[in-house]
Amino acid sequence: MPLETPARIVRALVSRGYNAEREAVTLIAGTDDPGVTLAQVVESTPDDALRITADHVREVLASAPATDPSSSAPTGPPGSESESGAASSDTSAADTDPPVSDATSGDNEEPVGKSTPPEAKGSGSGRNQDTSLRSLEIANDMTGQSTGTGEYDDFVKVFRDRYEKLSKMLRGRVNHRPAKAISNMSGGQDAELIGLVDDVRSTKSGHWIVDLEDTTGTFPCLVMKDKDIASYVDELLLDECIAVSGTLSGDAGILFVDDMYFPDVPRNHRTNTADRHVQAALISDVHVGSQEFMADSWHRFADWLHTEEAEHIEYLLIAGDMVEGVGVYPNQDEELDVIDIYDQYEAFSEYLKEVPGDLDIVMIPGNHDAVRLAEPQPGFDDELRDIMSAHDPQITSNPSMVTLEGVNILMYHGVSLDEVIAELPSDKASYDDPHKAMYQLLKKRHVAPQFGGHTRLAPEELDYLVMEQVPDIFHTGHVHKLGWGKYHNVLAVNSGCWQAQTDFQKSVNIDPDAGYAPIVDLDTLNMTVRKFS
Structure with missing residues (x-):
């Protein structure tokens, strides 16, 4: 019985103990009788070979006697046999919106905004990739x-490393002072802090207190509910690293936040x-x-x-x-x-x-x-x-x-x-x-x-x-x-x-x-x- 699809050819080769190059499978699939061709290729392949190459297939095809075109019809190009499938659904709305192509029906849409150059399209000559170009x-x-053992010191090391890596991304945006140094400042001064989110809680008035922790200690930061940055509080997760800037209260016990920054991807x-x-x-x-x-x-x-x-x-x-x-x-x-x-x-x-x-x-x-x-x-x-x-x-x-x-x-x-x-x-x-x-x-x-x-x-x-x-x-x-x-x-x-x-x-x-x-x-x-x- 003829082998009708490349994947079936691959499975047949695997059952005989062989892997195969992609082009070799394509060549076999494109013959009049892929099953006969596969059997001939396997028979002619050296006993110590584990991989069927395109050269193996070409040698078999070159030595095969010519066939009468009227006696058998070609099976068509690989993948031409299609199965019915429903049209693609609009699964995701996003900044980019590539088409969903139904591969069971042969649909071949191009991505929105893309013009594929002629040399990038299939030439009909088989798949012949130069793997030396890959990296x-x-x-x-x-x-x-x-290296983790679950000891206390392991937790200290991983959070310290997290803080050091992420705080570097934020230091260009704020003039960071350690939490311990801010706690010794006078009330009413401007201050900027980078820390890991230790706690987030709301006040009776609906404002937010965000406790930030660095390597020297923890300092409370107040985000007023009427500030534009209040919406950022909804996005906060415990233990993430952020930066804030603002003004210390009169007793220097809390920082009133004017701006909040995330490590983020540059725009x-x-x-x-x-x-x-x-x-x-x-x-x-x-x-x-x-x-x-x-x-x-x-x-x-x-x-x-x-x-x-x-x-x-x-x-x-x-x-x-x-x-x-x-x-x-x-x-x-x-x-x-x-x-x-x-x-x-x-x-x-x-x-x-x-x-x-x-x-x-x-x-x-x-x-x-x-x-x-x-x-x-x-x-x-x-x-x-x-x-x-x-x-x-x-x-x-x-x-x-x-x-x-x-x-x-x-x-x-x-x-x-x-x-x-x-x-x-x-x-x-x-x-x-x-x-x-x-x-x-x-x-x-x-x-x-x-x-x-x-x-x-x-x-x-x-x-x-x-x-x-x-x-x-x-x-x-x-x-x-x-x-x-x-x-x-x-x-x-x-x-x-x-x-x-x-x-x-x-x-x-x-x-x-x-x-x-x-x-x-x-x-x-x-x-x-x-x-x-």
Whole structure:
């Protein structure tokens, strides 16, 4: 029986113990009888080869006898076989509004505001990428660097490091004086302070008192309710770093705040772009092992990655939750298709083999993965790395800064988004617009500012969760909602999931956006969203 799609060809090769170059799969898929061609390629491949190359396929095709065109019809270009699918939905309203293209129906819309040069479109000659042009670097990987023991001194070190890093971002805006020095000043003087938010409380009159703590002590700051900056108080999270300026009261016991500053992304931030037309696919929350894992949608996604339409996608970034995990939430075992955690990773690895073998893949863990829950999360251990070795992925910690051809992409799974959404007003952060919660993290320059809440944070010598470098792209997952937008030119993307609604999600009123793949042009930072569900 003929093999009809590239992903089926890949699965057939994997079952025979081979990986394959993307162009090799495309060549096989474009022949009159892909099944016969595949069998011939496997038979002619040297016994010690583990990878089918395009040259292997060309040798077979060159030696094959010519066929009578009237005896069999070609199967058509890769990916031409389409399945019916609903039109894309307007899933997110944001600063940028790329189209959602239904990949199950062959829709091929271009991003708004983008004109793709002719040389960037598929030429019909197959996918032949020069991997020597690629560049992938990972920073802030703390795998193997954990020093925390849970002792008191560890907590002091991580908060001191947080304060030092974030206060540097604010010192250019205020003339900071330590809290201890301000407490010794005379009443009525102007004062400016940088500190971590220790407490926020309201007065009987409806004003706000914000206690700020630095390395010398804590000082109370009063924000009057009729001030324009009073709205900023609604955005504050405990333990984030801010700066204030104002005037001391008559007895110098409190600072009347006139202005409030956040570390923030500069409004004139200039993003980096790649020097050539190249794309990255951003996905997360695959959840293999769940009864609700959408295998058919994944197959369609893998099929599409082998087509010429996706030929410029050279990077695949997966922001955590490769598997469903075990014991993550109450009665989860009743919703598992694969019970054993290692079997889940084995199954995930098989699905990963379906994507083109020449993709550069980067993966970070999430809260469903078999790593510690406390953030920062180190990358997977050696046993799990061996299981997930298909296509030799780069595995790094959560979070990590990944630089693709000069473009800085901050990958963070996103557990703290739950906390931000719970603490802030709905117009500032919500599950329907997860990118707005991401804006708040960019504003605070920290991926998980609040300590002691639902987000588990590990005390280390360094605070790996500070955004010391402004990213060009901020990529998260976790909340199973699709959302995107630009904040001070930084593209924020929450990439949805590959898991249909579970009973647990129904109980907490989560309606997931499943089966989507945001595709980013690294040369322009324009984005399209492909739909595979």
